[in-house]
Amino acid sequence: MKLKHIFLCLLLSLSVAVSAQRVTITANGRSAESVFKELMRQTGKNFIYQSGALSGLRVNVNAKNRPLGEVLDDIFSGTDITYKISGNNVTLKRGPKPSSPAKAPAPRRFTVSGFIYDAANREAVVGASVFDLESGASAVTNASGFFSMTVPEGPASLRVTYFGTEPWESGRLDVSRNMSLKVELSPVRQLHEVVVNGSVNNAKAMNSAEIGSINLSNEKIRETPVIFGESDVIKTLQLEPGVTSGIEGMANMYVHGGDTDENMYMLDNIPLYQVNHLGGLFSAFNTGAIRNADFYKSSFPAKYDGRLSSYLDVHTKDGNPERHQGSVTLGLTSGAVNIDGPIWKDHTTYSVAVRRSWFDVITYPASLIMSSVNKDRDVRFRYDFTDVNAKITHRFSDRSRAFVSVYYGQDYLKYVNKEIYRSTDESDKTTARMWWGNIVASAGWNYTFSPSLFGELTAAFSRYFSSLNRSERTETTDSDGATDFTEDKLGHRNKIDDIIVRADFDWHPVNALAVNFGTGYTYHSFLPSKGERTLITPGDKTTVIANDQTLHAHEASLYAGADYTPADFIRINAGAHAALFSIGGRTHANLSPRLSFRITPVRDWAIKAGYSRTTQFVHQISESAISLPTDQWIPIAGGNKPQTADKIAAGIYYTTPGKQYTVSVEGYWKWMDNLLDYSDEYYLVAPDAPWDQKMTSGKGRSRGIDFKVTREYGRFTGSVSYSLLWADRRYDGKNGGQWFPARFDNRHKINVFLNFKFNEKWSLGATWTGMTGNRISIPLQCWDDPQLGPWHFDMDYYDGINNYRLPFYHRLDISATRHTKHGFWTFSVYNAYCNMNVIAVRRDYSDSYETVTWPDGSVSYTSRPVFQYVRLLPFIPSVSYTWEF
Incomplete structure (x- = not known):
């Protein structure tokens, strides 16, 4: 009972504090709109009312x-305007003031639902806010632009807001069904218009229970300066705190100390x-195909599983x-x-x-020119x-609504080198x-089963493939003109x-x-690493095939999640x-619970905390930090x-009055188990041995x-972020079983992103990135191999894995x-100060060496290795033109 009393007292004190916020204002015949703008600045609250409701006041x-x-x-006082304070919203409406405290019978309630689209391109709007000025009910649209909320019978006035768009008002609705x-x-x-409701990510930070999630629009992706002028959703996410690229210029993500294969990349909800x-x-x-993208790195909706570190869901245009x-x-x-x-207008x-x-x-033409110069x-x-x-989409x-979608992506590389030895x-x-x-x-079909239930059914086929073919052919012509060869x-x-x-x-x-819930089934067919070697000589052909084994797997999933707001100041997911x-013949069962909550103890502040478990059944094995066709998914x-x-x-979140800036500080701790990597004895195993x-x-x-300050609307936008990270690994078959840094x-890591719109024609963007260097393993001493003789320094001594850190990394990109009239030019510079x-x-x-005489009389030589830095990308300018029609 004591806890219950304490909770009720806290609830009462918070509601009193909301209306007890103190303000200072003087007005003599000022317009009501200007007065409420001033009150909004002082309190940070949104004043919501119908257009024209305050005209003349x-x-x-x-x-x-x-x-x-x-x-x-x-x-x-003396007007027919009433107000209601609910959280950060102050709702104003005209109507008679309540005259009697007598309890009225509860009105019937009905569901108002629908879809919200962008008028410019008729694409679904994700994350739009819907608010009823009469009852205070609210909702947010999902990935299909769908919203649903219940309101009492009687008058309703809906107001829809979304970052970068004009507010939409329904006018008075008579809800009787x-x-x-x-x-x-x-x-x-x-360009300079002040959007009172703030941005989508501002709303996510302050209102949702999710930690470390953002939404990227197509416009936001295009604003970020990148190499060769190619706008890129992944490189835009690299500016987020806690996300690094690994190697300079690469479109990879290492999130909160995880590896690159621990990120789930989805295209319209299908993994890639x-x-x-x-x-x-x-x-x-391809940025041109993207409508928007959702990214999660700290707390994860129950819908997502299959990777350990992050989830990126890219939605394409309809x-x-x-x-x-x-x-x-x-x-x-x-x-x-x-x-x-349209194929069939409006359908x-x-x-x-x-x-x-x-x-x-x-x-290719350049190589032909070079070959024509050298005849041999x-x-x-x-x-x-x-x-x-x-x-x-139909x-x-x-x-x-139903849709059919296809994606095809391929890299192709061909290299031919022929050398002629005329003397032989x-x-x-x-x-x-x-x-x-x-x-x-x-292919998918989504359907609104009822005003409060929306569903989508999807079926898909996905194939990842890589192939590497290499041949060496030697031809010899004798004095009689006969040709002999081996291949x-x-x-x-x-x-x-x-x-x-x-x-x-x-x-x-x-x-x-x-409530969101669902189920899924995936049939996997893996060919992890098929090797084939063929030796051809005149009159003979020998072929050896290794690891020609296809693995079949079945994966079934079931999820359910609930987002509950028992009071304005608390939200639970x-x-x-x-x-x-x-x-x-083996079945693995895993349950991944998720829990997060948000409380707003005082205005403009939010506190969040959460726990997530994630599971991964498929792993990528790579010997390099760059993406190659020899990488294996197993x-x-x-x-x-x-x-x-x-x-x-x-995390702790704060938004300034007027929602001009949002400040967030998020902390995390992650434990990972059953990670896979090559063992230290990898090279002692036969090349054709099974991968496991x-x-x-x-x-x-x-x-x-992770720390971040963001401004996401107006002519001047940008963000400043800082992340602090410790990441370690420990494997039974590596480094003697001891912990070592990843x-x-x-x-x-520090990221600064700035964008300024001068006018309707010109805008300027800049990003600066600085971070502690990556870690590598370098030997402290090199010994000659007795089997190869002196001066073959092939035996290295290491004092640990990743025992050396590269120098501090930093660069500036400008666009x-x-x-x-019919498009836009993009000028960009990667690594502006080179x-x-x-x-x-x-x-x-080194030229110096030492001689070591062993007790048995044998002699060895040792040399201290010398290392030189390898540097990659200099100052790179680029330009592109986009013609729109």
Whole structure:
């Protein structure tokens, strides 16, 4: 009982504190709108009312350090305007004041639901806020633009707000039954307009129970300066605290001390395995095809599981149902064509986006010219990458919609080197071909089953593939003109096929409760590492195949989550994700609980805390920090167990009055188990041995703090962030079983992002990144190998893994955008002050050496290695033009 009394007293004190906020204001005949803007500045509250409701109202008030409630009572004394303070909102409406405290019978309640679209392109708006000025009920749209809320019978006045758009008002509605609406939001008319409701991410920080989640619009992605002028969703996320790129310029993510394979990348809710081009220099996400993206790094909705560190869900465009539109982009490294429009006006739409690189257009002719100069050597090189996104959407009605989507992405590399030795009439020809990428085909149907229940059914096929072929052919011509030859062919294959079916539902039984639940099944087919070698000689052909084993796995999942707001100052998000993974006669069952909450003890402040468990059944094995076709995706097998991570996180958030700035400080601690890596004895295992014999399992831990200050609206926007990180690993078969720092244990990282819109034509963006260098392993001493003789220093002594940290990394990127009548120019500079950052070291040996005589009389030589820094990317300017139609 004591706890109950304490809780009731706290609830009462908070409600009193809300109306007791003190303000100082003097007004003699001022307009009501100007007075409320001043009160908003002082209190940070949103004053919500219908357009025209306060027209003609002049305010006379003289208040000095008086409670807000008393000041509002004075302002509205003698008028028919009433107010209601609810959390950070003050709702104003005209109507008679209540005259009797007698208890009235509870009115019937009905559900108002619908979809919200962007008027400019008719795409669904994610994260729009819907508010009823009469009852105070509110809702937020989901990934399909759907919202649902319950209101009492009688008058209702809806107001819809979203960052960068004009507020939409329904006017007076007479609610006597369930209602369905379709709303279109128009862009703001002025760059400097103050958006009272703040941005989407501001609302996420202050109102939701999620920790470390953001939403990226297409416009936000395009604002970020990047290498070669290629806007990129992953490189935009690298500016978030707690996210690092690994190697300079790469489109990789290492989140809160995790590895790059611990991030789940999804395209319209379908997982992708390969998300990089050119070794990671570009991501596979074509910005022209993206509508928006959701990113989670600390607390995770129950819907997501399968990776340990983060989840990125990219939503593609549906297409404009009224008119055809598109764009053509020409850059220094690639070109893109995006087009969408109606097939059947207001019913069926299409959206197609194609991107292709120009590298082969430059490199292949250049290699031909070089070969024509040297008659004894013929070298040819070609590389290109391609992305194709295509989507058809059909709207049967306002309640029913179906879509078919296809994605194809591939890298292709071919290298030919032929050398002719005229003195011996011999020639050697080396040919290498590599191609790798993704194919995804999906179909879905979403339906509004009732005003409070929305569902989506999806079926998909996904394939990841990589192939490497290499051949060496030697030809010899004798004096009689007869030709003899030998040819050695090597091949490597890696493939994953997934067949996916899933069902997801959103249910809003009451305003204070939103429930999401669903189930899914995936059939996996893995070909982890098929090797093939063929030796061809005149009259003979020998082929050896290794690891030609396909693994089949079944994965089933079930999840449920609830978002509950029992009072304005508290919000709770709880759920769980259950999964079964069956492979090789063994079944692994895992339950991943999720819990987070948010409280707002005083105005403009929020406190959050949460716990999440995540599970991973598929892992990527790589010998390099860049993305290569030799990387292998493998399932758990043999005696290995699923990877798991347990994470606790907490944060404090503050938004300034008027919501101009949002400040967040988040801390986390993460424990990881059953991690996989190559063992120290990897090179002692036969090359054709099964992959699981080369691995060792271990643990990981990371902890840190993320700090960020953000301004997301107005002509001047930007953010400043700082992250502090410790990340360690321990494996049974590495480093003697002792803990060692992770490779990307970047202790300190600072990001500064600024964007300024001068006018309707020109905008300028800049980012500065500085962080502690990556870790590498370097030997302290080198010994000669007795089997190879003296001076072959092939035996190294290390005092630990990742025992050396590279120098501090920093660079400045700048971009400028000029809008024209039919498009825009983008000018960018990567590494503006040309700081040649160190990405690796190259080993050499000193001229001095020492002689060591052993007790048995044998002699060895030792030399201390000398290391030289390897630097990669200098000052790189670029330009591109986008024509819009």
